[in-house]
Amino acid sequence: ATLPYDDDNVFARILRGEIPSNRVYEDEWAVAFHDIAPQAPVHVLVIPRGRYVSWDDFSERASVEEIAGFVRAVGKVARDAGHVGPGYRLLANTGKRAGQEVGHLHVHIFGGAPLGPMLA
Numbered sequence: 001a002t003l004p005y006d007d008d009n010v011f012a013r014i015l016r017g018e019i020p021s022n023r024v025y026e027d028e029w030a031v032a033f034h035d036i037a038p039q040a041p042v043h044v045l046v047i048p049r050g051r052y053v054s055w056d057d058f059s060e061r062a063s064v065e066e067i068a069g070f071v072r073a074v075g076k077v078a079r080d081a082g083h084v085g086p087g088y089r090l091l092a093n094t095g096k097r098a099g100q101e102v103g104h105l106h107v108h109i110f111g112g113a114p115l116g117p118m119l120a
């Protein structure tokens with residue numbers, strides 16, 4: 001079961017511009033910005049504009065249009081924005097047990113250099 005969405009989560013506040021972020025891309029569906037504690041030479045987070053707690057929540061409730069818009073945005077960021085590509089890794093921690101800390105869906109994009117083997 002997914003927890004209810006909390007409008008005071010840090011990424012909601014970044015979306016509203018209440019907390020500054022280093023944005024590399026934004027469109028109708030998504031906003032992308034640099035992670036504050038990068039775990040790769042380039043580490044960007046992509047979030048949907050809609051209020052979704054997690055990948056579980058988004059994949060169940062979002063419209064086909066929102067899903068397509070978000071997936072396209074992730075691809076654009078990975079290819080064209082923020083010095084991510086070519087070659088990158090996507091990650092979406094889902095739920096506390098997987099290490100999700102912020103309750104607004106975010107896809108991590110790691111890149112900026114050849115990446116080593118994936119760590120658990």
Ligand code: 5GP
Pocket residue numbers: 010019021022033034035036037038092093099100101102
């Ligand atoms: P999670 O563990 O939920 O998958 O990832 C949360 C990510 O958000 C972490 O990599 C963390 O460094 C990043 N983060 C947390 N607070 C902020 C913030 O205020 N600004 C930015 N840009 N990133 C943040």
